[in-house]
Amino acid sequence: MTEHATQETFDIAFPGRYWHRLEDGRLQCDVCPRLCKLREGQRGLCFVRARQGDGVVLTTYGRSSGFCVDPIEKKPLNHFLPGTPVLSFGTAGCNLTCKFCQNWDISKSREVDTLCDTATPEMIAQAAVATDSRSVAFTYNDPVIFLEYAVDAAKACHAQGVKTVAVTAGYICEEARAELFRHMDAANVDLKGFTEAFYQQLCSGHLQPVLDTLTYLKHETDVWFEITTLLIPGENDSEAELEASTRWVVENLGPDVPMHFSAFHPDWKMTDVPPTPPATLTRARRIALENGVRYAYTGNVHDQEGDATICHNCGQVVIGRDWYELTEWNLTGDGRCRNCAAQCAGVFDGPPGTWGRRRRPVRLASPHAA
Ligand code: SF4
Numbered sequence: 001m002t003e004h005a006t007q008e009t010f011d012i013a014f015p016g017r018y019w020h021r022l023e024d025g026r027l028q029c030d031v032c033p034r035l036c037k038l039r040e041g042q043r044g045l046c047f048v049r050a051r052q053g054d055g056v057v058l059t060t061y062g063r064s065s066g067f068c069v070d071p072i073e074k075k076p077l078n079h080f081l082p083g084t085p086v087l088s089f090g091t092a093g094c095n096l097t098c099k100f101c102q103n104w105d106i107s108k109s110r111e112v113d114t115l116c117d118t119a120t121p122e123m124i125a126q127a128a129v130a131t132d133s134r135s136v137a138f139t140y141n142d143p144v145i146f147l148e149y150a151v152d153a154a155k156a157c158h159a160q161g162v163k164t165v166a167v168t169a170g171y172i173c174e175e176a177r178a179e180l181f182r183h184m185d186a187a188n189v190d191l192k193g194f195t196e197a198f199y200q201q202l203c204s205g206h207l208q209p210v211l212d213t214l215t216y217l218k219h220e221t222d223v224w225f226e227i228t229t230l231l232i233p234g235e236n237d238s239e240a241e242l243e244a245s246t247r248w249v250v251e252n253l254g255p256d257v258p259m260h261f262s263a264f265h266p267d268w269k270m271t272d273v274p275p276t277p278p279a280t281l282t283r284a285r286r287i288a289l290e291n292g293v294r295y296a297y298t299g300n301v302h303d304q305e306g307d308a309t310i311c312h313n314c315g316q317v318v319i320g321r322d323w324y325e326l327t328e329w330n331l332t333g334d335g336r337c338r339n340c341a342a343q344c345a346g347v348f349d350g351p352p353g354t355w356g357r358r359r360r361p362v363r364l365a366s367p368h369a370a
Contacts, residue, residue, distance in 0.1 A: 013057030014148055016049055018176045027051050031176045032095045032144055033209045046145040048093035060091040061149045064117040065140060067124075067362040069131050071324040071355050075139060075167050076260050076299055078309060079346025080186045080224050082319055083326045083353030086165060087133040087362065089117075089124070090140025091149070096169055096203045098192065099269040100232055103140055119364045121149070121156035127364055128162040134353065135185065139167035147180050154183035170213030171205055177213060186347065187225040188260075189214060193236035194245035202235065211248070218253045224347045226258040228299070231276050231284060233264070242287045250292040255312070256345035259288050262299030282306060295345070313342030324357040 018030040026037040029044050036044035038051035048060045067089045072081055075088075094101075119127070128136050136157050143150035143166050154164040163185040170189040172180065181187070191210060192203060199207045217225050227249065231237040249257055261284040263276040281298035285306055288296035298306030307321035308328075316339040320328025330338045335348030 013050070013052050013059050014061030016056040016058045017148060017179070018173065019056040027054075027056055029056050030173050031147060032172050033206060034095060035173075044095075045097070046093045046095040048091065048145055058146060058148050060093065060146050062118055062120060064089045064091055064119055064364075066090075066117055067119075067127065067364055069133055069355075069358070069360040069362060070137070071357055071359075072135065072137075072165075072353075073321065073324040074359075075137055075165060075188045076228060076262075076297070077165065077186055077188055077224075077226055078260075078297060078319070078321070079226065079258055079295065079344070079348075080165070081134050081163070081347055081349060081353065083355055084134040085132060085353065085355040085358075086135045086137045087124070087128040087131055088137040088139050089119075090138070091146045092141065093145055094141050095145050095171055096142075096205050098203045100202065100230065100235075100264060100273075101268040102230070102265065117364050121153040123364055124153045125156040125160040125162055127362060128157060129160050131360075131362060133162065135163040135165050137165040137167055139165070142168050142171070143180065144168055144170075144172045144176070147176055151179060151183050158183070168213075169205075170210045172209070172213060174212075177216060181217060181221050181223050184223050187217065187223055189217070189225055189227055191227050191229050191245060193229070194241050194248070195236070198236050211252075214249075214257075215252055218257065226260060228260040228262060229284075230262050230264050231280055232270070233274055233276055233280065235273070237276070237280050237284070239283075239287070242284050243291065246288040246291040246293055246296075249288075255292050255294045257293075258295035258297065258345075259293050260297045260299045261285055261288075263301050265300070276300075278303065309344065311337040311340060311342055311344065313337065314340040316340070318344055319352075326352055326356075 019027050029036045034045050043050040069085045070088045072084050072086045138150045157164050166184045166187040196207045199205045217223050261281045265275050278301050285296040294312040308317045309319035311318045318330045329352050333350040335344045
């Protein structure tokens with residue numbers, strides 16, 4: 001089933017795609033590299049995909065942990081329709097088990113009571129139009145695990161002229177990856193660390209599939225994407241690791257993919273690690289710039305220098321920001337520097353938006369809402 005679900009389908013599990021039967025009778029989910037092998041009634045590690053009879057189903061189709069209109073800079077995307085509002089939502093569960101999770105109330109949820117809003121794909125698209133959101137973001141938790149719902153919502157959004165954004169760890173298998181990103185206009189991909197040990201020990205995952213997703217996005221799609229790394233003191237913030245990751249980005253993705261280095265706050269299972277010092281973020285940004293990344297940012301801290309977009313050609317500030325708010329704009333409507341006419345990489349469409357730093361929760365009324 002690839003058509004949009006109707007209200008009736010909310011009461012049943014939605015048929016999942018990307019799985020196959022193993023010789024021993026188990027069903028293997030092929031959405032993400034965990035490749036969960038499921039017997040009748042079992043759920044995958046993400047908790048939201050489960051075996052039901054002779055198939056694997058998605059149990060969160062049409063249910064959300066909430067909707068909110070955010071600045072697009074909060075995703076973070078600094079080069080995609082700057083200043084515009086984005087209708088953001090997520091579901092429950094996650095396919096990684098990051099000990100430093102900053103969204104654990106949603107991602108670790110095993111209860112549908114976090115899923116307070118019920119929404120068809122069409123309702124989401126209509127809510128985006130009603131709130132003047134230029135885009136809808138699949139965020140808070142990873143759209144990889146609710147792929148069928150995200151894809152249907154993306155189709156409904158595109159039918160209304162609303163763009164789509166995936167905020168993801170990029171931990172996804174090849175076929176599912178192609179389908180998900182075929183329906184996305186932009187993405188922010190977490191590059192959580194740059195060692196296999198980091199991914200294994202702190203996320204119970206692997207680094208290579210994430211690098212494969214980044215390479216795929218760059219070379220086989222038109223999706224605009226930016227990269228975020230949450231810097232955790234003593235875990236992924238060494239000079240050597242930052243040198244390696246930023247060099248890899250420039251060599252494999254080119255100089256135009258923006259990198260965001262954001263501050264960790266003690267949370268979930270890592271409450272014994274201190275918050276990231278602002279100097280660490282500044283150092284990471286410096287290393288990235290020195291290695292040829294044209295657009296490097298600090299995040300989760302007040303740092304106007306680290307928030308600014310600098311023209312790679314003449315060094316002029318082309319977009320100034322204070323946290324999520326635009327404070328300066330020196331680009332033409334199609335994203336060229338007003339000083340030297342060099343093109344700034346990204347998606348620009350006329351003057352910047354004026355949404356500012358506001359965050360507005362939205363309730364999608366529904367007869368099926370909890
Ligand atoms: S999407 Fe969920 S069920 Fe499927 S392999 Fe990944 S963790 Fe397992």
